[in-house]
Every structure is written in structure tokens, then in C-alpha cells.
Amino acid sequence: MSRRRVTLADVAKAAGVSRTAASLVLSGRSRELRLSQEVEQRVLRAAEELEYRPNIVSLGLRTGITRTIGFVSDTVATSRLAGDMIKGALEAARERGFMLFIGETEGDAELERLLVQAMHDRQVDGLVLASMFTRTIKVPESITAVPAVLLNALPERPTPLPAVLPDEVEAGRRAARVLLEAGHRDGIHLIGAGPDLRDPSESVAAVERLAGIREVLAAAGTRVAGAPSVPDWQPEYGHAATRELLATTRPRALICFNDRLALGAYQAFDDFGLKVPADVSVVSFDDHPIAGWMRPRLTTVALPHYELGRRAVEVLFTEIDREQPDPGRDGEVHRIPMPLRDRDSVAPPSGSPC
Amino acid sequence: MSRRRVTLADVAKAAGVSRTAASLVLSGRSRELRLSQEVEQRVLRAAEELEYRPNIVSLGLRTGITRTIGFVSDTVATSRLAGDMIKGALEAARERGFMLFIGETEGDAELERLLVQAMHDRQVDGLVLASMFTRTIKVPESITAVPAVLLNALPERPTPLPAVLPDEVEAGRRAARVLLEAGHRDGIHLIGAGPDLRDPSESVAAVERLAGIREVLAAAGTRVAGAPSVPDWQPEYGHAATRELLATTRPRALICFNDRLALGAYQAFDDFGLKVPADVSVVSFDDHPIAGWMRPRLTTVALPHYELGRRAVEVLFTEIDREQPDPGRDGEVHRIPMPLRDRDSVAPPSGSPC
DNA sequence: AACGTTCGCTAACCCGATTTAGCAATGGAA
DNA sequence: TTCCATTGCTAAATCGGGTTAGCGAACGTT
Numbered sequence: 001m002s003r004r005r006v007t008l009a010d011v012a013k014a015a016g017v018s019r020t021a022a023s024l025v026l027s028g029r030s031r032e033l034r035l036s037q038e039v040e041q042r043v044l045r046a047a048e049e050l051e052y053r054p055n056i057v058s059l060g061l062r063t064g065i066t067r068t069i070g071f072v073s074d075t076v077a078t079s080r081l082a083g084d085m086i087k088g089a090l091e092a093a094r095e096r097g098f099m100l101f102i103g104e105t106e107g108d109a110e111l112e113r114l115l116v117q118a119m120h121d122r123q124v125d126g127l128v129l130a131s132m133f134t135r136t137i138k139v140p141e142s143i144t145a146v147p148a149v150l151l152n153a154l155p156e157r158p159t160p161l162p163a164v165l166p167d168e169v170e171a172g173r174r175a176a177r178v179l180l181e182a183g184h185r186d187g188i189h190l191i192g193a194g195p196d197l198r199d200p201s202e203s204v205a206a207v208e209r210l211a212g213i214r215e216v217l218a219a220a221g222t223r224v225a226g227a228p229s230v231p232d233w234q235p236e237y238g239h240a241a242t243r244e245l246l247a248t249t250r251p252r253a254l255i256c257f258n259d260r261l262a263l264g265a266y267q268a269f270d271d272f273g274l275k276v277p278a279d280v281s282v283v284s285f286d287d288h289p290i291a292g293w294m295r296p297r298l299t300t301v302a303l304p305h306y307e308l309g310r311r312a313v314e315v316l317f318t319e320i321d322r323e324q325p326d327p328g329r330d331g332e333v334h335r336i337p338m339p340l341r342d343r344d345s346v347a348p349p350s351g352s353p354c
Numbered sequence: 355m356s357r358r359r360v361t362l363a364d365v366a367k368a369a370g371v372s373r374t375a376a377s378l379v380l381s382g383r384s385r386e387l388r389l390s391q392e393v394e395q396r397v398l399r400a401a402e403e404l405e406y407r408p409n410i411v412s413l414g415l416r417t418g419i420t421r422t423i424g425f426v427s428d429t430v431a432t433s434r435l436a437g438d439m440i441k442g443a444l445e446a447a448r449e450r451g452f453m454l455f456i457g458e459t460e461g462d463a464e465l466e467r468l469l470v471q472a473m474h475d476r477q478v479d480g481l482v483l484a485s486m487f488t489r490t491i492k493v494p495e496s497i498t499a500v501p502a503v504l505l506n507a508l509p510e511r512p513t514p515l516p517a518v519l520p521d522e523v524e525a526g527r528r529a530a531r532v533l534l535e536a537g538h539r540d541g542i543h544l545i546g547a548g549p550d551l552r553d554p555s556e557s558v559a560a561v562e563r564l565a566g567i568r569e570v571l572a573a574a575g576t577r578v579a580g581a582p583s584v585p586d587w588q589p590e591y592g593h594a595a596t597r598e599l600l601a602t603t604r605p606r607a608l609i610c611f612n613d614r615l616a617l618g619a620y621q622a623f624d625d626f627g628l629k630v631p632a633d634v635s636v637v638s639f640d641d642h643p644i645a646g647w648m649r650p651r652l653t654t655v656a657l658p659h660y661e662l663g664r665r666a667v668e669v670l671f672t673e674i675d676r677e678q679p680d681p682g683r684d685g686e687v688h689r690i691p692m693p694l695r696d697r698d699s700v701a702p703p704s705g706s707p708c
Numbered sequence: 709a710a711c712g713t714t715c716g717c718t719a720a721c722c723c724g725a726t727t728t729a730g731c732a733a734t735g736g737a738a
Numbered sequence: 739t740t741c742c743a744t745t746g747c748t749a750a751a752t753c754g755g756g757t758t759a760g761c762g763a764a765c766g767t768t
Contacts, residue, residue, distance in 0.1 A: 005474075005499075007754055018718045033762060034715060056475045057414040058754035061723050066411060068476070083436050090458055102446055102456045118453060121360075121410045122422070142644075237645045260647070267649055277649060290644055293589045293614070296620055372748045377726060388745060412724035415753050594735055719752075721758080726753085734745075 006050045014046035070101045070119035073130035088309030126316045134204045147319035151312040156218040159165040171338035172212020176284045183348040184253045190227035192257025223253040238264025252349045254282040259288040275348035296344035360404045369402035418654035424455045424473035427484035442663030480670045498690045501673035505666040514684040518666040525565020525692035526657040537702040538607045544581035546611025592618025606703045607635040631701035650698035
């Protein structure tokens with residue numbers, strides 16, 4: 001709506017030189033091509049006075065580089081934490097002067113194809129294929145045209161694409177250690193480890209967390225006392241499963257596989273007049289915002305969403321920068337540590353074991 | 355990394371015609387320019403066989419239209435439902451074949467300037483300036499080059515930009531009506547309406563919600579019984595303010611200005627052994643995910659994030675499509691209805707009034 | 709004096725599309 | 739036959755940059 005953009009031609013004219021000269025100066029190649037200091041100064045001054053900014057669209061056409069990456073995810077909305085993932089990706093991109101296209105597939109393969117296509121049409125320099133739950137995905141064939149990274153996802157079949165994932169096994173170990181260090185040995189129950197999860201997307205995290213938990217408990221000479229199955233990781237199922245548990249036993253500690261389940265568990269303890277952490281300790285995963293709002297505040301092993309997003313973009317940049325394909329790095333998996341948020345829901349066991 | 359993209363020139367060669375002819379056919383202008391059916395068919399067949407897709411970067415350079423809009427927000431991550439807002443924007447954009455650049459300013463004006471610049475450099479066709487809380491913002495001068503819409507924000511000083519906002523006043527009325535319809539007249543207290551909010555960004559919503567509440571209560575011949583002030587809309591302040599209230603009186607109904615405050619209020623009622631909704635009804639705003647997880651499930655007036663995002667982009671499209679500036683529509687404000695989520699936290703008053 | 713170098717700069721082409729202007733062939737009218 | 743219209747298509751310019759090849763002048767060498 002205002003005046004026309006300033007182009008390189010304008011700068012060249014103002015400086016009284018050719019477009020070539022202006023281009024060379026502004027891309028820092030004036031030394032190499034031995035332009036005079038005189039010309040260099042004139043061009044720089046003109047560019048500054050006119051507030052010249054190169055048109056990236058034009059640049060993209062000529063060089064094939066658009067300083068743009070595509071972030072394709074299944075869902076940004078349903079998970080609260082997605083925002084942090086995008087934020088991490090955004091900041092890492094910004095540090096290199098890149099912008100992000102965002103696209104949502106809703107898990108629809110056809111939509112995904114169209115989106116990836118639309119991004120190719122805009123000549124993105126790379127793609128992040130993100131999932132909001134850790135899970136295995138089918139990598140669309142159409143992505144081969146450009147470097148890509150899987151975020152929070154593993155390929156169904158082996159691909160040369162690198163992947164960035166939370167270190168769920170270590171998270172499982174960490175959760176178990178929290179209880180061990182508080183002195184717990186017996187009556188440790190699991191909520192959410194059920195083998196028959198309705199939503200297979202949650203099973204990767206479940207399997208890996210469980211592995212870490214088992215490993216650490218075994219090393220300490222103890223084991224999980226029980227694990228009622230839940231169909232889904234929602235508060236109501238956490239509530240139901242915990243009630244079921246309380247009907248027959250008095251657990252000393254609970255490892256909930258996410259914070260929503262823990263919220264349900266809290267409600268069940270409330271029903272039975274049990275106090276956290278005096279009667280029962282609770283440790284969980286994810287660090288959902290509610291974890292800090294619950295009473296007592298929930299000790300949980302955090303999903304590092306911000307860091308995941310950031311690392312995905314950083315790994316993508318190394319792919320973009322790499323001249324030669326390096327078969328040695330094919331399918332490299334980057335595991336991001338899941339930090340413990342040590343709050344108020346764990347205490348030493350008291351009273352007699354059950 | 356695979357073969358070169360198919361260009362218009364490839365299609366033209368395959369069809370044995372000039373690039374001009376191919377371009378005309380593919381942009382549907384072959385009739386108008388009277389190309390033969392013969393040529394038309396050949397071009398279409400070639401394009402299909404080669405799976406030709408126009409390069410949007412090139413198109414952007416030539417036509418100035420990139421089918422891209424920039425979504426600049428202060429924060430996508432920290433706030434509640436930003437994801438839904440982006441989702442709405444994304445879908446509305448996709449329906450027109452547009453993609454979205456996402457950018458975060460963190461409320462930093464300089465960063466905002468740089469971002470808007472970076473988007474201009476990529477020739478976005480329009481901009482959405484979003485805020486995650488309803489509030490007034492300083493519109494950067496640099497946006498004048500392209501159509502723009504304010505989302506969830508009002509300009510500090512009058513501008514010709516349209517704005518899309520939740521209808522907070524009507525939301526206030528709606529909350530008040532819920533209580534009136536349940537039979538409440540007395541002992542209606544407010545949490546979060548305090549005049550001394552620490553964070554002014556929340557004040558627009560607060561002021562407007564309060565206006566709606568007052569209006570409806572006044573029309574019913576009653577009024578707010580009290581409104582302890584809170585420094586911030588966080589659970590702990592909701593908890594503290596409600597405890598303070600309970601120290602001196604027994605409210606019959608609470609209107610919390612957001613769901614996090616309501617969560618804190620629930621905890622305070624719990625402390626005092628009061629039951630929601632038997633002893634006290636609670637109605638709130640926002641429809642944060644926890645609203646459905648609380649027990650009893652919280653009745654709340656929802657922020658229509660998805661709809662806000664969608665409408666912002668739709669309004670932006672009408673701006674983009676508009677040939678002439680239309681002074682009549684300058685600064686038009688679109689209010690999006692906030693729907694009531696009628697759940698379980700409101701009941702008729704029982705016992706004697708206080 | 710003739711010739712090769714170096715210096716300092718620019719003309720011209722390229723990326724992949726759209727669009728304007730115009731050309732060759734045909735048909736019809738004068 | 740000549741001239742003008744119409745039909746059917748293409749050459750060439752354009753968008754805003756990057757890049758290659760090469761040009762003229764000054765200088766140094768033999």
C-alpha cells in the first residue's frame with residue numbers, strides 16, 4: 001500500500017554503478033573481485049540510505065535457497081505442549097535467519113502428501129516431520145527432494161532420516177530412582193503401563209518408560225508390585241485404575257505414565273482419604289502445566305518439548321549444510337534428556353508395608 | 355536430492371509448444387487467447403504425465419503473490435490454547451491454498467520489527483498480528499506494506515486495521531445468566547475482577563467480562579456481593595482470594611475470571627469442607643483443558659480460540675481481495691461469540707442466604 | 709613499440725514463471 | 739489482386755537478484 005520496495009537496481013543507480021557491482025559489494029565479494037574502496041563505500045552508503053533489503057523470493061528463485069523450513073506435524077492443537085516444541089524450532093530457525101512454515105496433517109496421509117507438496121512448491125530448504133506423541137510413522141515418499149528430520153517419531157521402516165526423540169528409557173530410570181532414593185522398595189504400582197492401550201501412539205513411550213523402570217528396580221533387587229491396565233492416558237482412567245487398585249491393596253508408591261493419569265490418581269486417593277505423599281508417593285511423566293497446580297505439586301519427569309523442537313531444527317541444519325550424504329550417519333537417533341521436576345509428591349514410606 | 359523439478363519449459367517441450375502456450379493453457383486462458391483444442395489437450399496431457407507443479411517461488415517473483423501469510427504472535431507457547439488459534443488460522447489458510455509463516459515476538463518490539471521485516475522480505479500477502487491475551491498493542495509502523503489483521507488485540511491508537519476479538523462482554527452476561535437461571539440472586543462473588551491486576555494484559559478481558567456481569571445482574575435487580583482483588587490469574591491467587599473470602603462469609607456462587615483461578619477456588623472450598631455445587635456454585639471463563647478434568651467438571655464460558663484464528667485469516671482474505679481501500683470499514687472490530695460449556699459446577703442455591 | 713598483466717568494472721545470461729506485443733497463415737471483401 | 743481481419747501461436751520482456759565471461763585502461767616487460 002505504500003511505496004515500492006527498494007531493489008538492487010535502485011541501490012546501483014543511486015551509487016552510480018552497475019547492478020553487478022552493487023550485488024558484489026553487498027554479498028561481500030567486492031574484495032575478491034577487486035572493486036575499489038570508492039565504489040564499495042558508495043554502494044554501502046546508498047544501500048543504507050535507501051534501507052535496501054534483498055528480496056528473498058528472488059533470491060530463492062536464483063539460488064534455490066529460501067531460508068525457509070517446513071514444520072509438518074500431525075496436530076499442534078490437541079497437545080498443550082506442542083507450542084513449546086514449535087517455539088524451540090522457531091528460535092533455532094530464527095538464529096540462522098530462517099522462517100518456519102507450519103502445517104497440520106491431522107494424521108491424514110493424503111493431507112500430509114498435499115502439505116509436503118505445497119512446501120516443496122515453495123522450495124523449503126528442509127522439513128521437520130513432527131508427531132505430538134512419540135510414535136512410529138510412515139515416512140511419505142515425497143520428502144526425498146529435500147533434507148528432513150523426524151521429530152518425536154520413529155520411522156516404521158528404516159530410512160536414512162535422522163530422528164530426534166525424548167530419552168524415555170532414561171526417564172523411566174529416573175522416575176524409579178526417585179522412589180528408590182526416597183526409600184521405597186515395596187508396593188510400587190504402575191498406572192498406564194497396561195499392555196492393551198487403546199491408542200498405539202502412546203505405546204512407544206509406555207514401552208520405553210517401562211523398560212527403564214524395570215531395569216532400575218531390578219538392579220535394586222525389587223520389582224513392580226502391580227500395573228492395572230488402562231485403555232487411555234486420561235484422568236478418568238487414572239481415577240478408575242487407582243480406585244480398582246485401592247479396592248484390594250494399599251500401594252506405597254505410584255508411577256503414573258503421564259500427569260493426566262496422576263491427576264485421576266490424586267482424585268482416587270482423595271476418595272479413599274489417603275494423603276499424598278504421606279500415605280502414598282506419586283511420580284509421573286510429562287510435566288504438563290497442571291503438574292504444578294496440583295496439590296501437592298506433582299513430581300514428574302518432564303518432556304523437553306522446547307529442546308526437542310530446537311534440536312530437530314539444529315539437526316536439520318547439519319543435514320542442510322552437509323555437502324555429501326554420509327551413509328555413516330544414516331538414521332541417526334538423537335535422544336534428548338528428560339529432566340526431573342522434583343516437587344512435593346514423593347516422601348519416604350511410612351507405616352508397615354503391605 | 356532426487357531429480358530436478360519439472361518446469362513449465364519441460365511441459366512445453368513435451369507438448370511441442372512454446373512456454374507461452376503452456377502457461378496460457380495451464381492458467382485456463384487458452385480459450386480467451388484462442389489456442390486450439392489440439393494444443394490444449396497436448397499441454398494438459400504433458401503436464402499430467404510429468405506431474406508438473408508450478409513453482410510458487412517463481413510465481414511470487416513474477417506476480418508478487420506468494421500465497422503465504424505471516425502469523426506474528428507474542429507467544430505461542432506459554433499460553434493456554436494458542437495451538438487452537440493457530441489451527442483455526444491454518445485451516446482457513448489451507449482452504450485457499452495459502453501457507454502460514456509463524457513468528458514469535460516474546461513481546462519484544464525490536465524482535466517484532468525484525469520478524470515483520472523478514473516476512474516482507476518473503477513477500478507475504480498479508481499479516482495476522484496476534485496476541486495470546488486480549489489486550490491493546492502498539493501496531494508497528496512497518497506493517498503498512500501489506501494487508502493486516504489484529505487478532506485478540508486492539509490497537510493502542512486508532513488504525514485502519516480490522517480486529518478479531520472474543521465477545522467478552524457477552525461472555526460476562528452469559529456467565530451471570532447461568533447463575534440467575536439456577537436461581538442465584540445473593541452471595542455472588544467475583545474472583546479475578548480486582549482493579550489492581552499485576553498484568554495489564556489481562557485487564558481488557560477483565561473489564562469487559564465485568565461489564566457484562568454487572569449489566570445482567572443489575573437487570574435482574576441484584577448485584578455482585580464482593581470481589582477480592584488478585585494480583586494475577588493463577589491458581590494460587592484463586593486459592594488465596596477464595597480462602598480470604600471464606601474467612602468472613604459463605605458465598606453462594608462464584609464467578610472466576612478464568613479456569614486457573616477456579617481451580618484454586620476449588621482447592622479452597624476443599625480446605626473448608628464445602629462442596630461444589632451443593633454449597634457453592636462456580637462458573638468461570640476460558641474452557642482450559644483442566645475445566646473438564648476438575649471434579650465436579652467446571653461450567654465455563656469458552657474462549658473460541660479455533661474460531662478466532664479462523665476468522666482472523668478470513669477477514670485478512672477479504673482485505674487482500676479488496677481492490678480499493680474502503681474507508682467505511684476502517685478499524686472494523688469482529689467479535690466472536692464465546693460459547694457456554696455447561697457442566698456440573700452450578701446448582702440452585704440451597705439453605706439460607708447469608 | 710609491441711605485448712602481456714593486472715586492475716576495475718559491466719554486459720549478458722540464468723532461475724521459472726506471466727504477459728505483452730506481434731508474426732505468419734488463412735479467409736473474406738473490395 | 740490487394741488489403742484487412744481473424745486465427746493460432748510465439749518471441750521477448752519482466753520480476754529481483756546472482757554469476758560468468760570479458761572489456762577497456764593502465765602498467766610493466768622485452
